[in-house]
Amino acid sequence: MTNFLFDFNINEIPTPCFVLDEKLLIQNLEKLNYVQKSTGVKILCALKGYAMWSTFPLVRKYLTGATASSYHEALLCYEEMKSPAHLCCPIYIDTDYDKILEISSHITFNSLTQYERYYPKALSKGLKIAIRINPEYSDSPAALYNPCIPGSRLGVRRDKLGDTLPKGVTGLHFHSLCESDSHALENTLKAITEKFDSLLKQIEWFNMGGGHHITRKDYDVEHLIQVLMDFKAQYPNIQDIYLEPGEAVGWQTGYLVSKIYDIIENQGIYILMVDTSISAHMPDCIEMPYKPVVLGATDYIQGTKRYRIGGMTCLAGDFVGDYSFENDPQIGDYIIFNDMIHYTMVKTTTFNGINLPSIGIIKEDRTFQLVKSFGYHDYKYRLS
Ligand SMILES: Cc1ncc(COP(=O)(O)O)c(C=O)c1O
Missing domain, CATH: 3.20.20.10 (Alanine racemase)
Incomplete structure (x- = not known):
């Protein structure tokens, strides 16, 4: 189980969600x-x-x-x-x-x-x-x-x-x-x-x-x-x-908060399947490319359990990695990508019909305010 020490209640945050502090x-x-x-x-x-x-x-x-x-x-x-x-x-x-x-x-x-x-x-x-x-x-x-x-x-x-x-x-x-x-x-x-x-x-x-x-x-x-x-x-x-x-x-003002829905083992690599997408929600990670910082994880260290984080589209390349985690992640745990409030939020797409992440704010008094949620309408009416 991954534990995060926040001064706000992470359980109030729907996933996936961009959370600005x-x-x-x-x-x-x-x-x-x-x-x-x-x-x-x-x-x-x-x-x-x-x-x-x-x-x-x-x-x-x-x-x-x-x-x-x-x-x-x-x-x-x-x-x-x-x-x-x-x-x-x-x-x-x-x-x-x-x-x-x-x-x-x-x-x-x-x-x-x-x-x-x-x-x-x-x-x-x-x-x-x-x-x-x-x-x-x-x-x-x-x-x-x-x-x-x-x-x-x-x-x-x-x-x-x-x-x-x-x-x-x-x-x-x-x-x-x-x-x-x-x-x-x-x-x-x-x-x-x-x-x-x-x-x-x-x-x-x-x-x-x-x-x-x-x-x-x-x-x-x-x-x-x-x-x-x-x-x-x-x-x-x-x-x-x-x-x-x-x-x-x-810069460094918040996160993309997601949750693990499946863990797939393949040739010794553990792929954490999360309810977000690298391709649709963090396209710069593929375009630039760069590997996002994930809370509670480091770059993969030889000799530790090797993790990848996989998105929910069918694109084969919709993953980032590799990482090592302080604690072995479980289904239902949060995966929190750091520093996701600038270009990432602006560049999201609804590729593959994936819902856009919600947008929320941790206010100065540390309460969470959900600012916006998206749905089928946002996907459908970009198309015709
Ligand atoms: C003309 C112009 N001004 C400002 C910016 C913002 O740059 P940055 O977000 O790297 O500060 C850009 C980025 O492409 C730009 O093209």
Whole structure:
């Protein structure tokens, strides 16, 4: 039997369920706000990374607003964060464009052709306009998250831009970090200032994208503050600087709680069959890929009982492992995946007809509040 020492009653939680711990979210928000207060830099929540909107009343007490990469994200920002969106979409499309402009304050164009086609209307509506640049330098650990690969579709390279900003453009934007520390930002800014200096001297606002892992325990926040203050001193013309982390908002703030329904032994491997799915509910574990941290377990240690965790879809690859457990898990025990509140929650699917995990919050007073449950309707009406 696996035992977990929580200061809340785990038996109140239906499975599967994403469970956010409000206390941990507040800790993250306080850290992000400390950066804002120490530097004057504004921090936006990137909705692609953190979109648990029942917590937005809390988030907006600390952060400046949100950044959106699609019409629906912009609408969520406007409706639930109660602030106009900062837009950074790879493309804008005619059917959404008028609507998206009504609910946004800043717009970034990913290419000069998109800029040419769409900037006049944005300008006439009073939005602040930027071009996304490609810094041609990235410390990103994986090609999947590196917008500076040869032939990248993200951001305009220096040789495509002249020495004066295109008409109406008052800002620049880059996003090339991924789970990065402040030194990666420092290196990136060095590369950008070398290449884009003449343009940086002309802008009023600068968006440094996401990928800043500010809330990670070993992140050197004081160094980040120094890097930002040095940059501000170098470009006194820039009135507003934005960071738009997503992952750092929800980093380490909660769990995906599931239960074991079967244990299958196969060639000495024990597969714990849980009422969630790696493929449908934690797709990044397969896409990135990474092995999630499971409470009460470690990476497999030679000589111990070898466990895998299997999802409830029929996909052969719907499993993660291998692990060793402190106590041998039994049918009916909880399997608790750690750090599942950022991209994971946003990316879930109903593949294989698997029900979406419920969403709940452990409130500051340690009571559990079920925020949302899903059902057949959510599966059926994504299809027709
Ligand atoms: C333009 C842009 N901004 C912000 C983010 C958020 O990045 P992260 O969640 O790594 O902080 C992303 C992520 O892909 C992005 O593409």
